[in-house]
Amino acid sequence: MERGYRLIAxxxxxGSGKSTLVENLREHLSRNFRTEIARPARAMTAAFRELAEKGRPESVLYQDRIPPDFRHSAYLLExxxxxxxxxxxxxxxxxxxxDRWLQTWQAYCDEVVEHRDWMSRIAATTPEPDVLxxxxxxxxxxxxxxVERQDRWARIYSPAQLHDKIARLCDxxxxxxLDTRPGAVVLDGTRSPGELLAGALDRVTGKAA
Known part of the structure; x- marks a missing residue:
């Protein structure tokens, strides 16, 4: 599908600094360009949270209640x-x-089980990012x-549970x-927000900040 804008995912x-980078990119690019932010699966995440956590917001995570393959399908659709x-x-x-792309659902959810062929066809309708x-x-x-930002995961999981979960997600x-998108631009999340922004802008616009 032809488009007149650059799609950046x-x-x-x-905890990687992803959302901070998106906001910093928006702020920087908006100085000279018309810039939009999209957050896929925001509506379904809110619906799942309401279903799973209602009345127990500090003790239950929807990710531990809603079947992961079902979440994967819903996120692809949204x-x-x-x-x-x-x-x-x-x-x-x-x-x-x-702010997030299809690899999120591969990392955070199980493989789609129901209607796998249909979900694959739906995923194929999403355009390829110009830069990932x-x-x-x-x-x-x-x-x-x-832990420092008092994230809900850090409040609900023990330190060992949190580390195990994040380690599995990193894997x-x-x-x-690396297997499905070897062309992705890899940025070092341990660098400062300014350094991350500079590295991203070099790829997004072809010049440094």
Whole structure:
């Protein structure tokens, strides 16, 4: 599908600095370009949280209640419909920044079980990003950041449970990003936000900050 904007997707495990990078990219690019941010699966995440955590917000995580393969299918659907229902908005932009992309669902969810062929066809309707940025980080640093910002995961999981979960996610990202998207731009998540921004801008616009 031809489009008049550059599609930039940013990936990374919780605590990597991914969302901070997206916000910094938006702020920087908006000085000279029309820039939109999209957060796929935001609606389904809110719905799952309401279903699973209602009345128990500090003791239950929806990720531990909603079947992961079902979440994967729902997230694929919501990501795909962005390009239909926000098409006009996107077409008026120079840059569209996606905070997460399809590799998130590969890392955070199980493989789709029901209607696998249909889900594959839906995933294929999403356009390829012009640039896919992967903020890569070690589990120890990611966990420390989650604890420092008092993330819900850090409040509900024990330190050992949190480390095990983040370590598993990092391993799954290695497979999702290196095996299926070897062309992704790898950024060092241990660097400062300014350094991350400079590295990303070098790839996104072809010049440094």
């Amino acid at each position: 940013v990936e990374g495990v919780d 990501t795909a419909v962005h390009f239909r229902y926000r098409r006009e908005q996107f077409e008026h932009a120079d840059f569209v920044l996606f 940025l992967w903020v890569r980080i070690d589990p120890e640093t990611a966990c420390r950041r989650l 799954r990202y290695e497979k999702a990003m």
